Amino acid sequence: MKYFFAIWLLISSVHALAQITYETVYVDYDSAWQYKNLKIIPIRQKKRPEGPPYNIISLSQALSSGVATVTERGTASTENVHWLRINNNSDKSILINSGEIISGGRQDRMMMRDTILEPSQKDQYVQVMCVEEGRWSEKEKKLVYSNFANPRLRKVLDENKNQVLIWKEIDNQLQQGGFKTQTNEYLSRTIDKKPTSFGEEYFNFFREKFKKSDSTIVGFVAISGNKIIGSDIYAETNLFYNQLEPLLRGYTDEAAYFGSPVSVPDKAVKDYMDKILTDEKTQQEFVSRNGKIFRHNGRVVHINTF
Numbered sequence: 001m002k003y004f005f006a007i008w009l010l011i012s013s014v015h016a017l018a019q020i021t022y023e024t025v026y027v028d029y030d031s032a033w034q035y036k037n038l039k040i041i042p043i044r045q046k047k048r049p050e051g052p053p054y055n056i057i058s059l060s061q062a063l064s065s066g067v068a069t070v071t072e073r074g075t076a077s078t079e080n081v082h083w084l085r086i087n088n089n090s091d092k093s094i095l096i097n098s099g100e101i102i103s104g105g106r107q108d109r110m111m112m113r114d115t116i117l118e119p120s121q122k123d124q125y126v127q128v129m130c131v132e133e134g135r136w137s138e139k140e141k142k143l144v145y146s147n148f149a150n151p152r153l154r155k156v157l158d159e160n161k162n163q164v165l166i167w168k169e170i171d172n173q174l175q176q177g178g179f180k181t182q183t184n185e186y187l188s189r190t191i192d193k194k195p196t197s198f199g200e201e202y203f204n205f206f207r208e209k210f211k212k213s214d215s216t217i218v219g220f221v222a223i224s225g226n227k228i229i230g231s232d233i234y235a236e237t238n239l240f241y242n243q244l245e246p247l248l249r250g251y252t253d254e255a256a257y258f259g260s261p262v263s264v265p266d267k268a269v270k271d272y273m274d275k276i277l278t279d280e281k282t283q284q285e286f287v288s289r290n291g292k293i294f295r296h297n298g299r300v301v302h303i304n305t306f
Contacts, residue, residue: 018050018051018298018299018300019280019283019300020218020233020235020277020283020300020303021277021278021279021280021283022277022278023046023047024045024046024047025043025044025045025046025218025219025233025277026043026044026046027041027042027043027221027270027273027277028041028042028043028044029041029266029269029270031213033205033206033209034262035201035202035205035206036201036202036255036259037224037225037255037256037259037260037261037262038202038206038222038223038224038251038252038255038256038259038262039222039223039224039262040206040209040220040221040222040223040251041220041221041222041223041269042210042213042217042219042220043217043218043219043220043221043231043233044216044217044218045216045217045218045236045237048236051299053236053238054093054235054236054238054239054301055091055092055093056092056093056094056095056116056238056239056242057090057092057093057094057095057242058094058095058242058243058246059094059095059096059097059100059111059145060100060145060147060242060243060245060246061242062088062090062092062094063144063145064145067088067089067090067092068086068087068088068089068090068094068117069086069087069089070084070085070086070102070143071084071085071087071105071143072084072085072105072106072140072143073085073125081106081107081109081130081136082112082127082128082129082130082163083125083126083127083128084102084105084109084125084126084128084143085123085124085125086117086123086124086125086126087120087123087124088117088118088119088120088124089119090119091119092119093116093117093118093119094116094117095114095116095239095242095243095301095302096111096113096114096115096116096117096126097111097114097148097243097247097302097304098110098111098112098113098114098154098157098158098292098304099111099148099149099153099154099157099158099250100145100147100148100149100246101131101145101146101147101148101149101186101187102128102143102144102145102146103143103144103146103187104140104141104142104143104144105140105141105143106135106136106137106140106141107130107132107135107136107137107183108130108131108132108135108146108185108186108187109128109129109130109131110128110129110130110131110149110153110157110166110186111126111127111128112126112127112128112129112157112161113126113127114292114294114301114302114304116296116301129157129161129163129166130163130166130167131149131153131166131170131185131186131187132183132184132185132186132187133167133170133171133183133184134181134182134183134184134185135183135185145246146187147245147246147249147250148246148247148249148250149186149250150173150250150251150253150254150257150258151222151229151230151250151251151254151306152169152173152229152254152258153166153169153170153173153186154230154250154304154306155230155306156169158291158292158304158306167184170184170186171184173186173257173258174186174188174189176257176258177189177257177258189253189257198256199252199253199256199257201256202252202255202256203248203249203252206248206251206252207245207248210244210248215237215241216237217237217240217241218233218234218235218236218237218239218240219231219232219233219234219240219303220232221269221272221273222251222255223262223264223269224254224255224258224259224260224262225259225260225261225262225263225264226260226263226264227264228264228268228269228272229251229254229255229306230251230291230304230305230306231273231276231291231303231304231305232247232302232303232304233276233302233303233304234301234302235299235300235301235302239301239302276303276305283303286305287303287305290305290306291303291304291305291306292304
């Protein structure tokens with residue numbers, strides 16, 4: 001009986017540490033950073049999760065280092081617009097996050113789901129959504145990694161997986177920002193030097209804060225105006241830092257273009273984070289309505305909420 005009880009305790013402990021809750025992380029409210037219309041609160045690791053470390057690199061790292069390539073699946077828009085081919089030629093798995101953008105090709109696309117691509121000699125295919133409504137060119141441009149979409153667009157993607165609603169949200173953002181583009185291109189805002197410079201101020205401020213901090217951070221929660229615009233939490237520090245700069249771009253983009261002075265009280269932020277991190281049951285109920293949990297082999301890899 002004692003033997004089976006010990007085994008049960010071990011299994012329960014491993015299961016607990018395979019999750020992301022207050023057992024493994026804490027929200028560092030004392031280290032909150034704010035620049036103009038954006039406040040970011042780091043989330044730090046308390047205990048390293050059980051199991052071997054993830055042998056994973058980010059999509060941006062894989063593409064920039066040349067160990068992975070991304071290409072069109074084919075030429076027919078009706079069959080191939082919602083797919084991209086990725087070849088993982090490395091000895092590591094690649095973590096792909098929903099909301100990451102690949103520009104070029106026959107049109108710009110956004111990753112639809114969180115997934116992990118194992119090393120393989122075979123072609124692998126990922127589902128995508130179009131973020132450039134008015135272009136499907138016969139001549140293919142080079143496909144290039146282009147950071148995360150902002151939380152507003154990621155939220156529409158994760159809640160609906162609906163192409164028409166994604167185009168509608170992009171159109172709303174372009175109109176709200178006063179941007180003109182013939183193809184309704186989400187990334188067209190980066191061409192305008194004035195707002196791009198403003199967004200760089202935000203990005204550079206927070207990038208320096210993360211650089212000067214210690215390496216225990218696994219995520220953050222972000223606030224702008226009268227709302228929490230989102231949170232991203234990863235299971236391990238290396239997973240977070242591998243994604244940090246592209247992820248940060250999405251948040252600073254939203255604050256720079258659409259943010260307003262932070263007015264959310266600290267208690268409201270704590271209540272929000274309690275719903276994510278108090279326990280697994282509460283987390284599941286809250287995140288199912290306000291984001292997603294990505295699991296791999298029974299372990300939580302990434303929690304994203306809006």
